[in-house]
Amino acid sequence: MxxxxxxxxxxxxxxxxxxxxxxxxxxxxxxxxxxxxxxxxxxxxxxxxxxxxxxxxxxxxxxxxxxxxxxxxxxxxxxxxxxxxxxxxxxxxxxxxxxxxxxxxxxxxxxxxxxxxxxxxxxxxxxxxxxxxxxxxxxxxxxxxRADEFEAWAKEVRAEERALKLVRERITLCRRDIAKMIATGMAEGVPTRAQGPADWMEIHGLYRAIVERIPRNAIRQALEPIAEDLTLLAEEILTLLEAHVKTSVSSGNESQTERHKQNSNPDSPIDLEPRFRESRGAGTELKTEPSRQPEGAYPLGMILDACPDIIDYARSGISNWRDFMATVAVVRPMLGISPSAWEEAQAAMGEVQAAVVVAAILQRGTAINSAGGYIRDLTRKAEAGAFSIGPMLMALIGKRKGEKKRA
The missing domain is CATH 1.10.10 (Arc Repressor Mutant, subunit A)
Structure with missing residues (x-):
């Protein structure tokens, strides 16, 4: 013994x-x-x-x-x-x-x-x-x-993981709701506290400022204040839209019909831009194919893989080139790209490539201080034959894969 x-x-x-x-x-x-x-x-x-x-x-x-x-x-x-x-x-x-x-x-x-x-x-x-x-x-x-101690710790960890999952889901839902409500507000001309699209752009800027605060690898305590801010912003935007709907319903049928006459065609892309100058010819209107890939363009799936943030601004998702071009029409003024810079980019790069550049600028976020100046610089490079959209897409895809690997 x-x-x-x-x-x-x-x-x-x-x-x-x-x-x-x-x-x-x-x-x-x-x-x-x-x-x-x-x-x-x-x-x-x-x-x-x-x-x-x-x-x-x-x-x-x-x-x-x-x-x-x-x-x-x-x-x-x-x-x-x-x-x-x-x-x-x-x-x-x-x-x-x-x-x-x-x-x-x-x-x-x-x-x-x-x-x-x-x-x-x-x-x-x-x-x-x-x-x-x-x-x-x-x-x-x-x-x-120590079996009881280990089990108690495991329960706490599982509860923390569940709470973290819930706050991440809350942030995702708020981001989707806010982006689509802002797009709807701009497309329908919903008034905010003051008239004009600049107010919606300020709301969009506030939204992007909150989103930029999200850390790459965040704990629950860091995400909860962000989720709260996004929830409050979503509630304020929803209140604006609901107030506009109530005002529209209380008005007469004739004025209501007149207000929505411009959006009577559900297949037409959102037109938030002034028409191109007539001096550029009659063939400069936005033309998109609902399903066919534009000649010389990269696959739409590859573009969305490189620039997934633009999907948040789509009214009903992006399943074809028509949806993509309509969503770019909403995002472009939000980024502060002027109509003249947009026209020049389309003339130098082509309609689809210019739209892809807008999606890429949105994806890069605060890394680009001036979206208008950036797209003008790319336009000059395209006119000189020194710009290609491929490396930009590859860089964005590589960056996202690197972030996923680190996470």
């Missing part, structure tokens, strides 16, 4: 007060307490950030648990003594040096306790009946003693 339980590690490994505390917790556990080892392991995986262990260290813990023959952890026989070779195999072929490093992490985190033999080897001595009477290896008792 074992008369003394070792408390210090073999060799030059040091003994810290944290190790002593872990051993005290394991020693004080009730001997009749039993826990499901894989339930405890799942709780530890969920709360790994709180505990301070990595995925590689958890792979080593998984391997150690597999050497315990029973599913339930109870009693005193909780010491496992695998060799480094067998432990490495069950840890997916982990290198010996890496294995030792992660074992030390598990010990420091208070998940296991070292029970080293006089020579540092792991083994067990059995009595004449074949029962283990003395074992040296890794003690799994802390998992039993």
């Amino acid at each position: 074992q008369t003394h339980i070792t408390t210090t590690p073999f060799g030059r490994r040091s003994l810290s007060l944290a190790h002593v505390a872990s051993q005290a917790v394991a020693k004080a556990r009730p001997l009749d307490k039993a826990v499901h080892k894989w339930n405890v392991f799942r709780a530890i995986c969920t709360a790994k950030a709180r505990i301070g262990v990595s995925e590689r260290a958890l792979a080593v813990l998984d391997a150690l648990l597999s050497f315990h023959p029973e599913t339930a952890l109870t009693g005193e026989d909780l010491i496992v003594f695998p060799s480094n070779q067998q432990l490495s195999l069950r840890a997916h072929g982990m290198a010996p040096a890496t294995l030792r490093r992660h074992l030390a992490v598990l010990v420091d985190a208070g998940l296991i306790v070292r029970r080293d033999s006089p020579n540092g080897k792991r083994y067990a001595r059995k009595d004449r009946g074949g029962e283990v009477e003395l074992a040296f290896g890794f003690d799994l008792s802390p998992l039993v003693a």
Whole structure:
């Protein structure tokens, strides 16, 4: 029978007060307490950030648990003594040096306790009946003693993850609602506190300022104030639209019909622009095909992959080139691109390429200080034959893939 339980590690490994505390917790556990080892392991995986262990260290813990023959952890026989070779195999072929490093992490985190033999080897001595009477290896008792603590941490982490998911969903819904309500307000000429589209552009600028505050990798505490600001803005815009609808309904049928006469054709693109000057000829009106890809244009799916933000401003999504061009007509004045700069860009680049440039400017956000000056510079390059839309799209797609990889 074992008369003394070792408390210090073999060799030059040091003994810290944290190790002593872990051993005290394991020693004080009730001997009749039993826990499901894989339930405890799942709780530890969920709360790994709180505990301070990595995925590689958890792979080593998984391997150690597999050497315990029973599913339930109870009693005193909780010491496992695998060799480094067998432990490495069950840890997916982990290198010996890496294995030792992660074992030390598990010990420091208070998940296991070292029970080293006089020579540092792991083994067990059995009595004449074949029962283990003395074992040296890794003690799994802390998992039993701290099972309730790990489960409580796991519940807190799951609750935090759910709250973070909800606030992200709230931000996404508010962004969609605000963008489409602004587009509707501009297209229908809904008055704000004062007359004129400049007021809607100010609302759009406020919306973009709030969106730019969203961090790339944000915690819930950082996102909640942003979600609150977006919710308030969405409610204010909705109040403007509802007030305009009530005013329209209360007016006579004749005036209501006159107000909506310009939008009687549902297939026509949104026309927020003044007509091109007659000196440019009769063929300068906006013409879009509902489904056919314009000659020489990049695929619409590729453009939306590079510039997904423009979808937020579409009235009913973007499924063809007609939808894309109509949405660009809404976004262009929001960005502050003047009609003259727009005409020159269309003349130099072509109608579709100029629209793609607008979508790209929207996607880059605050990286471009002056959208009008930027598109004029690109127009000059296009007139000199030194501009192509392809590298711009590739750069945007590469940037989005890099952000997803980092996230």
